[in-house]
Amino acid sequence: MGMDIHIETHQDEVTEEFRKTAIAWLHEAGGELLAAVRNNQRVRTGKTRQSWRYEVDESRLECVVASDSQNAIWEEFGTGEYALNGNGRKGGWWYVDEQGKRHFTRGKRPIRPLYKAYMSLKNVITAAAQERFRGLS
DSSP states (O other): OOOOOOOOOOHHHHHHHHHHHHHHHHHHHHHHHHHHHHHHSOOSSSHHHHHEEEEEETTTTEEEEEEOOHHHHHHHHOOGGGOTTSOSOOSOEEEEOTTSOEEEESOOOOOOHHHHHHHHHHHHHHHHHHHHHHTTO
């Protein structure tokens, strides 16, 4: 007399629910970080502030917050004598601005808009993830 055992799993449904939850959380976290980094940005023309974007890679379950503006790098890490790691150009230099006016500078102090956004939100973002994923158990 044989006994048939049938095991029913819901692995596919659980996996899909996890993915949906993760993607929603990544969009929420990316949007929060994007708003914070934009608010932390120095604004003269607004170009750098508006260059910040976030993108969610759903296949890898990753979110990237970034800017394609060269000035964003300077704002984050500084330049010249004020470079964050002390590796900037020393002694100053002249440059010409967008209006053709010459200026002498020793560099730009870093204001760290992305780092500050992350540091101010990491606990909130982590708590949001814990809350969302706790509900999946």
